[in-house]
Amino acid sequence: MLKIEKISAAYGKKQVIFDLSAELGKGRFTAILGRNGSGKSSLLSCIGGIKDYSGKILLGKREISAIPSRERAKMLSYLPQNLPITQFTVLETVTFGREPYVSFKLTEADREIIERSIEKCGISHLKNKKLTEISGGERQMAYLAMTLAQDADVIMLDEPTTYMDAPHARKFLDILKKSVDEGKSVVAVMHDLTQAVKYADDIILIDGGRLVFEGTKEKCLEEKAIETVMEVESHTLEDGTVVFI
Amino acid sequence: MKTKRILIFCSLGAVLFSLFLLSMRLGSVFFDTKSFFSALLGLDGYSTESVIIYTLRLPRTVAGLLAGAGLGVSGVLLQSVTDNKMASPGLIGVNSGAGFAVILALSLPFFPIKLIPLAAFLGAFLATLAIIAIAGRMGMTKNTVVLSGIAFSAILSAGISLLSLLDADVLVSYNAFSVGSLAGAELDGLLLPAILIISAIAAAIAAARRINLLALGAPIATSLGVNVKALRVACMLVASASAGAAVSVVGLLGFVGLMSPHIARALVGADARRLIPAAAIVGADLVLAADLCGRVIFAPGEMPVGVLMALLGAPFFLGILLKGGHRDA
Numbered sequence: 001m002l003k004i005e006k007i008s009a010a011y012g013k014k015q016v017i018f019d020l021s022a023e024l025g026k027g028r029f030t031a032i033l034g035r036n037g038s039g040k041s042s043l044l045s046c047i048g049g050i051k052d053y054s055g056k057i058l059l060g061k062r063e064i065s066a067i068p069s070r071e072r073a074k075m076l077s078y079l080p081q082n083l084p085i086t087q088f089t090v091l092e093t094v095t096f097g098r099e100p101y102v103s104f105k106l107t108e109a110d111r112e113i114i115e116r117s118i119e120k121c122g123i124s125h126l127k128n129k130k131l132t133e134i135s136g137g138e139r140q141m142a143y144l145a146m147t148l149a150q151d152a153d154v155i156m157l158d159e160p161t162t163y164m165d166a167p168h169a170r171k172f173l174d175i176l177k178k179s180v181d182e183g184k185s186v187v188a189v190m191h192d193l194t195q196a197v198k199y200a201d202d203i204i205l206i207d208g209g210r211l212v213f214e215g216t217k218e219k220c221l222e223e224k225a226i227e228t229v230m231e232v233e234s235h236t237l238e239d240g241t242v243v244f245i
Numbered sequence: 246m247k248t249k250r251i252l253i254f255c256s257l258g259a260v261l262f263s264l265f266l267l268s269m270r271l272g273s274v275f276f277d278t279k280s281f282f283s284a285l286l287g288l289d290g291y292s293t294e295s296v297i298i299y300t301l302r303l304p305r306t307v308a309g310l311l312a313g314a315g316l317g318v319s320g321v322l323l324q325s326v327t328d329n330k331m332a333s334p335g336l337i338g339v340n341s342g343a344g345f346a347v348i349l350a351l352s353l354p355f356f357p358i359k360l361i362p363l364a365a366f367l368g369a370f371l372a373t374l375a376i377i378a379i380a381g382r383m384g385m386t387k388n389t390v391v392l393s394g395i396a397f398s399a400i401l402s403a404g405i406s407l408l409s410l411l412d413a414d415v416l417v418s419y420n421a422f423s424v425g426s427l428a429g430a431e432l433d434g435l436l437l438p439a440i441l442i443i444s445a446i447a448a449a450i451a452a453a454r455r456i457n458l459l460a461l462g463a464p465i466a467t468s469l470g471v472n473v474k475a476l477r478v479a480c481m482l483v484a485s486a487s488a489g490a491a492v493s494v495v496g497l498l499g500f501v502g503l504m505s506p507h508i509a510r511a512l513v514g515a516d517a518r519r520l521i522p523a524a525a526i527v528g529a530d531l532v533l534a535a536d537l538c539g540r541v542i543f544a545p546g547e548m549p550v551g552v553l554m555a556l557l558g559a560p561f562f563l564g565i566l567l568k569g570g571h572r573d574a
Contacts, residue, residue, distance in 0.1 A: 045464070048464060048467065048468060049467050049468075050463065050464050050467055069467070069470045069471065069472050070470035071470075072470065073468060073469050073470030074470075076468075077468050077469075078464060078465075078467070078468040079465070079468070080462070080464040080465065082462075083465075084460065084461055084462050084465075086460050086461065086515060087510070087514065087515035088457075088460070088515055088516070092516065093461075096457070096458060096461065096465075096469060097469070099454065099455075099458060099469045099470060099471075100469060100470040102454070143465075150468075150469065
């Protein structure tokens with residue numbers, strides 16, 4: 001689905017990604033993990049069309065930067081870590097998700113998708129509230145609903161649950177998992193290793209801008225790749241949950 | 246909600262219509278209601294009243310309306326591009342570019358006075374092009390736009406100071422332009438600015454949905470299919486054409502481009518589809534109201550609209566800031 005071939009990227013003279021290659025599976029939840037400054041967000045920015053890079057990123061068989069922006073928006077969505085607190089209402093924000101599809105006016109089908117996305121995220125009661133009037137967790141949910149309304153095949157998120165409390169984060173990730181079950185591909189940079197291992201199907205581990213591990217969650221746990229790179233210990237609880245300390 | 250917005254737009258339109266009529270009626274020469282409407286509707290044929298109304302007051306009223314609308318729309322576009330609620334046309338070199346071109350034109354012997362508005366427009370537009378070129382080399386982010394604008398405007402301002410020091414007569418003529426005034430407006434000279442400003446408003450409204458996405462930041466806007474750099478450049482060009490046309494009509498009129506978007510945002514919200522037309526009407530309302538005050542309060546003389554705008558506008562704007570208007574998205 002998404003094939004990264006030897007990409008490199010830099011901020012000015014400081015190179016942050018070095019010849020990184022990876023493949024992200026269709027209909028999979030892929031967690032990108034790594035220490036702070038390892039290049040996780042930069043990698044997502046390259047795929048999202050925000051950051052220039054050398055090398056190739058193929059979406060299907062097409063180089064991603066060559067796909068016209070509106071067409072690409074129907075194939076791939078990207079939610080950055082810092083989400084703006086605007087004066088727009090929740091409904092207006094979610095409606096923005098249909099932008100790649102709307103020529104002049106929203107159709108009935110667009111409206112249905114918007115309503116469904118809002119319902120999925122459980123924020124129907126906040127529809128007419130401005131983003132300035134709701135909590136941080138609710139705001140994240142509003143942006144998730146916008147992403148769902150965008151209905152792209154690949155959903156990319158950069159540390160989406162960083163500012164959320166545990167119940168909001170669980171709900172957020174459950175919704176993403178459900179999208180994967182419905183055939184979407186989710187790629188998320190995650191800082192909570194326990195959450196990542198719980199929800200992800202595949203793991204990509206980056207260290208110092210280089211790929212360290214790529215494969216299924218099971219293989220990652222077996223090889224203790226996370227423990228090595230992140231210098232943490234893992235413990236398996238009675239219910240099978242793996243936690244990292 | 247929708248009814249409330251319709252009501253707000255109707256009220257803004259009604260205020261504009263009233264100000265238009267008042268601007269035609271009031272001034273250093275007073276008309277009673279009957280003679281005003283007779284002259285306005287041409288019932289008396291050729292009369293002193295009709296000459297005053299159609300050759301003096303109509304051009305300055307139309308000029309005020311156009312300039313206010315142009316500056317208001319320009320302000321909305323620039324505040325969206327830079328995601329900075331303190332942005333105004335001056336940021337993209339409109340004031341310094343127009344000012345430099347005008348003082349340069351005034352310094353040149355035999356430069357036709359009739360072409361001063363054209364020089365003002367070209368100066369504003371060329372300054373914006375230069376700022377776009379500089380910001381473009383640095384990635385055309387909202388910050389590079391702001392910084393390029395500040396730096397390039399400073400260079401032009403230094404040029405203005407230099408030229409004004411060289412010739413005191415030029416400085417006197419330049420001051421009249423830099424204050425901002427509707428006096429002396431002629432209908433003939435308003436056609437081109439009118440075309441530019443109306444086209445700019447139409448273009449801004451057509452792009453309003455995409456402009457909304459800029460408020461979400463470049464990453465999300467890009468994800469939603471917007472070519473952010475191209476949209477920023479397009480908005481700056483339209484804003485410059487609109488404000489440059491306005492400046493060519495009234496001179497360097499401050500505060501309108503800054504205040505109108507704030508007032509409009511408080512009235513109709515942040516959605517650019519409503520904000521752009523609302524800011525155009527609010528801008529026109531402000532300029533006509535300030536010009537009217539300048540003519541009525543100081544009759545039989547008058548106070549230039551630019552001075553009134555600053556006198557009334559600055560405290561009003563501070564009031565908005567103190568009420569938290571600067572926190573709008």
